[in-house]
Amino acid sequence: MPVSEFTLIYRFFSALGRGEAVDLSVGDDCAILRLDAGERLATSVDTMVEGVHFPADTFPEDIGYRAVSAAASDLAAMGARPLGMTLALTLPAADELWLHAFSQGIAAAVAEYQLPLVGGDTTRGPLTITVQVLGALPMDRALLRGGAQAGDGVYVSGSLGDAAAALAVLDGEWLPPPDQVEYLLDRFNRPHARIALGRELLGLASAAIDISDGLLADAGHIAAASGARLRIEPALLPLSPALRGHTSPEQARQWALTGGDDYELCFCLPPGVEPPAGCTLVGRVEPGSGVDCGLDMPAAAGYQHF
């Protein structure tokens, strides 16, 4: 049975709006948030469309969790402290079971990132989820794309290519052993924004970006913003056990270089700075421009929305 917009918002999401920085949450014309003295606001917006950014049969819990993670990943890439988020949800119908499951995924992400849901809008239409994240940064620091210097090391967190491999599984193009399937689908559906790592890198890294469009494409943004070349060594790319031994090295490398949706961080550290645990050196910053991985692969082979 259709329920009104206001009932929707209150029933499923109103418990998710409490947070340290929240003066006023869902229920008035705006939410009100407080920054600490000496802080600035960091904000980003991320949209996911059914059939474009996730398959139509994705579980609603995963759709909700993943949409928040993708947006929160931009806070991680700036080194920002999460303050809160808003959710613009366009739905073909007010299906209460779907909404309940979706809100469970949102709730899991709210808890993981300490990112209360302070406002939203629900509209009728094709399934589209837009998450706007709000975070805090010190007045004098941020992880930008533009600070990489020749001689810096290029690092990535976690392992790369898992989400692209998961899409190959979902598309029926590849069938690894069942436990690897489970791992890969979890990597696609439940990516973790590297919030803690981003905050740790603030003041250490010379440049950073999150890997949403593929390493080559995203490293290309650092190169362009920094006026430098990023040389990536394919042999150094961190691969999960799922990608080692169950497919060709060439296929694994391609996923790791060009596959999007991993939401790991790519960052540069000046010589002598130790990388945080769980991060891997994958290349060097050099004078020049663009990204060079020594392979005949277009530097911007990552996901293009148009």
Next chain:
Amino acid sequence: MPVSEFTLIYRFFSALGRGEAVDLSVGDDCAILRLDAGERLATSVDTMVEGVHFPADTFPEDIGYRAVSAAASDLAAMGARPLGMTLALTLPAADELWLHAFSQGIAAAVAEYQLPLVGGDTTRGPLTITVQVLGALPMDRALLRGGAQAGDGVYVSGSLGDAAAALAVLDGEWLPPPDQVEYLLDRFNRPHARIALGRELLGLASAAIDISDGLLADAGHIAAASGARLRIEPALLPLSPALRGHTSPEQARQWALTGGDDYELCFCLPPGVEPPAGCTLVGRVEPGSGVDCGLDMPAAAGYQHF
């Protein structure tokens, strides 16, 4: 010819991101904004879907302008100072002519509200526009829905019902004289968020809301949040010349009471406080609950998205 996401954003929107409070605009993982000392952040999000919130043949300029106005109207209703906004744009195709026209409408709203466009996301899918607005409020003040007291006057800005009447014109249900048609379509397509009025009311009004779902519905939110009854006198409703004389008084009254999309403000002032210019007394706050307009009309007859 399709253009990449990044080209899209930069070509059409990158000139709109400059503003006093903007430390970093479009082009990194997040935008960075500064609040003044002693200020808090106000934020709201608003989505418009083609065929639901505007007819499919609406000019792209108007779609852009109206989407920003609808979102900015929530800043007005809080009394907030505009800081910036982000835009999540879902498009069926990267039509450059459409984008050019759409960006002209966005640019007009950016200039009118001093609301720079600091971030965005473009995705492929059915036309959906989500605008997230960011504003600043003093640490100790905001125009909330919950402060109306028995004895306060209830006021509205401008005239009511024009946008609903425009929809009747667009649906071919009503044909007023041509100059009135022009006026009404402009009211629907180019609504003005009452930013200056909202800031003027900060510290004067006991409660406020913007009229997006219809006066009865929105006054109902003030009543519910304030624990009071709002008595509306239909005879006092401000009607434009288009609605006086060209349709029945009953029809005009119905549009003014239940029609959404006017984006005027409804607010309450304590006895003895003079209303700002251009505002009209339409009723009183009484002990009780709900909204009473003395007519057999459901209090929540406003627009329901589901």
